[in-house]
Amino acid sequence: MRYDVAVIGSGIAGLNFALRSAEKGFRVVLITKKRVANSATNFAQGGIAAVLEQTDNFKQHIKDTLEAGSYNNNRAAVEYMVTRGPSAIHRLLELGVPFATREDGELMLTREGGHRARRIAFVGDYTGREIERTLVRKARQNPLITILENTFAVDLLVRNKICYGVQILHNGRVTNIFTPITVLATGGLGQIYRHTTNPDIATGDGFAMAQRAGCILKDMEFIQFHPTALNVRLKRMFLISEAVRGEGAYLRNKDGKRFMVKLHQLAELAPRDVVARAIFKELASGRVFLDLRHKNPRIIRKRFPQIYTTLKKYKLDLTKDLVPITPAAHYSCGGVHVDFGGKTNIQNLFALGEVTHTGVHGANRLASNSLLEALVFSDTIMRHIKKIPQKFPKNANFRRLRMTQLTIAENRELTRLKKEIQKILWDDVGIIRNTADLKNARNMLERIAMILSSYKGFHVKLWEVKNMAETGLSVIEAALKRKKSLGCHYRMA
Known part of the structure; x- marks a missing residue:
């Protein structure tokens, strides 16, 4: 079958773009390394930041984003993303994402580190899972979207700075897929670190593919470490959402003291880089803990059901115990440099989500801006791709790698x-x-x-x-x- 668009990656960025492409009548092939729902989006607990209440405003969200990013952000990109936040949330609501609501039917909002207002829309403590589930269901129902699961993207097919598609391993065969438009939405690189909150698939494939293809990579030094991963022996580190601190959790050192109070005016809700470094330094002399014992247990169990249940497996009670935590590699703020339309410096190649550098995150990402960025810019690309080139110059002379067996x-x-x-x-x-x-x-x-x-x-x-x-x-x-x-x-x- 011929395709108009090849999307590599099945997180929020890749899935939303695939759906948007299909809405335009384009035939899409979605290539995903494992099962379609096995993405970093699926593990996102916190939520999506957007200005949704009269007590909040775009100016403050922009300011919070710039401050968190140490003003290394592209201000125009930040403004572009923030002002489109409300419509992005409404898009998810229309698709059926069951965001938490108040008794009056309005969205319930929480607060996270670096934010000076409650502006995080969420679904319990498993927001990403619900977004992923909703988008996957819609993609599977769409006859214009073909999903290739357990398919490894080997390399982009690029010659003379023109992308012709992607080479893949599918059903035991290496083959080339030629498409007029190729979109890189491969997610992050957390698995290059010993301790990470990222799933096993996050081995930096998209960054490496893009670099081999001649793409510009920018701000790759800015690797964000999430301050609060569960500090017990785990095969994959369990993230304890920023929203836990947003709901009032304290950070305590081995002596039981709240060390963040003296370090930043926002205390436990300081930007992630500040909190992660502070915890890292405290860990040199002993353990660091998350403390929610002073909050209403019933409310905490209802607000954080997944975290509460997971901690119980390790004989920890979120409402009664000090929970040991440690920073872990979490997010790449830099990546493949793109413009507002997701264009790379390679013709016909676009990129979306964590693998990109749009400039919105600067030197440190503001909590819950990642899903927002993926959603806003995956919508934006469709405005730039007016139509699929009819006379696409296929070039079948790309070599196919020879499969080998490892001893x-x-x-x-x-x-x-x-x-x-x-x-x-x-x-x-x-x-x-x-x-x-x-x-x-x-x-x-x-x-x-x-x-x-x-x-x-x-x-x-x-x-x-x-x-x-x-x-x-x-x-x-x-x-x-x-x-x-x-x-x-x-x-x-």
């Missing part, structure tokens, strides 16, 4: 290299950085990249580890170039 020894070696990459990034390119560590990390990753280059053929595990190494090097190079601390890029030397 037991090679499989073990790739597992070891993956863990080594994660350790290097966490130890040397983490919350607090210095020149010596960054240079050491670069040297070690370059060595790993050399080892990986000796492998011949294609295997998903090999390609993922290659993508991790390439993306990690992009982060390191950007961090070395930025000599001074800014936002979530904090250098001691």
Whole structure:
């Protein structure tokens, strides 16, 4: 079958764009690495920020976003996103997302770090899951959208700065999909770090593909660490939503003291980079805890059902116990540079969501602006793509990678290299950085990249580890170039 649009990624950005494309009558193929619902969106707890009450205003949301981003943001992009926030929420309501409401039927809003008003629309503590479920249902019902699950995007098909589509591994075969429009919506890179809130799929594939294709990557040094991941031994770290602090939770050190009160006027609701660094420093001398014991237990259980239930599995009661927490790699504020229309510097290639650099986040993302950005800019692209080129110059001369089988020894070696990459990034390119560590990390990753280059053929595990190494090097190079601390890029030397 011929397609007009290829979308790589099935989070809020990719799904919403696929639906918008289908509404225009375009035939869409949606390519997703695992199951369609297995995206970072599915794990988003907090909500979506938008000005929805008379007590709030665009000016304040813009100011909060700029302050959180250390004014390294593209102000025009921030204004563009914020002013379209209400219509983005209404779009989700029309699609059927069951946002929490008050008794009068109006949306119930919460507050998160860096926000000076209650402006976060939410669904319990599983907002992302409900958005994903709604969008997936709509996509599956649409006859113009073909979903290819368990399909690995190998590389973009680019020649002479023109994108012709994407090479994929589907049903055990490497094949090329040629489309007039290709959209990169592959999400984040959290798995390059040892400790992350991101799902296993977030190995930085989109960043690496884009770089190999010749795209401009910008602000890759700005990796946001979420302040409050559950600090117990877990295969994948469990995020404790910013909204918990928005509803009044305290942060306490090993001595039981609220250390954030003296560090920032917003205390526990300071921007994420400030809170993450403060917790990281406190952890050097002991554990750090989240404390909700002073709040009404019934309200807390109702407001945070998923968090409450998950903590009970670890014999922790959110309403009665101090909950041990730690920062974890969470979000890339930089990425593939795009304009307001999602255009990259490669013709016919667009990008959306966390993989991009729109400029809205600056040096540190304001809580709950990520889903908003994905929604607003995936709507915006459709205004720029007026029609699909009728005479699309297909070029079938792109080589197809040869599939290979890994030996037991090679499989073990790739597992070891993956863990080594994660350790290097966490130890040397983490919350607090210095020149010596960054240079050491670069040297070690370059060595790993050399080892990986000796492998011949294609295997998903090999390609993922290659993508991790390439993306990690992009982060390191950007961090070395930025000599001074800014936002979530904090250098001691």
